[in-house]
Amino acid sequence: MTPAFDSVSALIQMGYHGAYVWSAWGVSLLLITVLMWHSVYRRQQFFRQEAARLRRQAAQAKRQE
């Protein structure tokens, strides 16, 4: 398999199409990253809330003793 471009600068330029190809790749990477970040954020939010709730419950149980 041979590379389609002679040099890195040719790969970046892609014969005047570089701006289109790389911006398409860039916007994809950005949107996919945001979506994955949001998914992880939701999971961590659940853990934080649940840990706080468990602590509150434990404190309440102690007061009632």
Place this chain on the structure above:
Amino acid sequence: MPEPSQTAGQPSIWRRLWIWFNQTVGPRHFFMTFRPWIKWLGLIAAVLIAVGSVWGLAFAPPDYLQGNSFRIIYIHVPAASLAMSIYLALAVLGVISLVWKIKTAEWVARAAAPVGFVMCVLSLLTGAIWGKPTWGTYWVWDGRLTSMLILAFLYAGIMALYQAFENSPNQGKAAAILAIVGAVNLPIIKYSVVWWNTLHQGATFTVTAAPKMDPSMLWPLLLTFIGFYCWAAALVLYRTCTLILERERQKRWVQEWVEQESRS
């Protein structure tokens, strides 16, 4: 009169299948079964997308007509295909959750909707970027582009309905109905390039016919295609697991799981 399945000592095969199915789709069983899949699917996706992208960007030969701009296909086609597949899944899950009242089906749909929406937006954006050097314009009101834009609006509507009925007992009903009704758009998208012969090109590859693309260009597309599907499956499962944890937080197994996770 006893049912035929109860006359024999054992429940019938259908009865046992139904019980097995109900156990599998129960939130706890779903969580325990599919959570281990996430990291493997994610790993496969990362490898396939990385190899496919490098191959497609740096090694596949330029197109004789479109030059290097065709390399956008390696994101555009997987994203567009996923947007449609996930929408079809939303419609099927909508029927399942309305008819059989299976909570997990609704949660999977709720987890998948934003993923499908982002894929739909991505296919529109990459398509517009590709359109500029190829057609000379970012946008035309062509059948494929217009029906895909409608799909994005349908996704937005479904997500808004999920948000609006967040705390109501009929949570996902309205969204499920919109997903089912909106599914008429899917065949319109698929056949738009055949019915209205405007700017958008026909299908590059289908399940039934030989591909219209040279293998040196097709292989990276197959890699990113399968990679995107694995990635989407992993992400939807991950998001569904989060929803299950949130909705079932009163259950003992969730509390035990949270304690076990926070200790390790």
